[in-house]
Amino acid sequence: MFIAMNRFKVLKDAADAFEQRWLSRESYLHELEGFLEFHMLRGPEREDHILYSSHTLWASKANFEAWTRSEQFRSSHTRASTGDNKPMTLGHPEFEGFEVIQTIGPALKAAE
């Protein structure tokens, strides 16, 4: 499994608008092969921002890479860059990709 995260440092007075933009968008992830689950996460509040992270679980890194080349990816990123241009974040989102090397669930005690 592969987890793709994007970390956003959101200006405090833009946090509500940032959440609304995410919660109200159309998502096409479920159309893509290997898509397992998406979470939007609100993290710690720092002095000048609140950390948010998007968090998408894919069956494999190859599935994630196929998504970045897809029509759905292009259209979602076109939509994200339209609308009002007031900056909501400090800098650009920071991408981090992770391979899952161990999974422990409540039922199965330790398995990959």
Added chain:
Amino acid sequence: MFIAMNRFKVLKDAADAFEQRWLSRESYLHELEGFLEFHMLRGPEREDHILYSSHTLWASKANFEAWTRSEQFRSSHTRASTGDNKPMTLGHPEFEGFEVIQTIGPALKAAE
């Protein structure tokens, strides 16, 4: 839901030992109320380290906080600090806690 992450900057020549330590440990998370799932993640390789992140999903932040006060937490952290003392990481792990504000699955298109 609540996701607790610890980010570890692991020295490159210690990465195998770091993975082995995690993969071979006993975990008691499944004994705790509200524990949903644990993942150990290997992230991007940077100039002087490889980023790893532990990633524990809890039903609520309160369940996570109860774990940090539990006997299981104390005993796992006692074990982690014994053994060979050669440092495997740059600095201490960095903790970040996240509230899940949106979930999208492949079946249910958008739900909390």
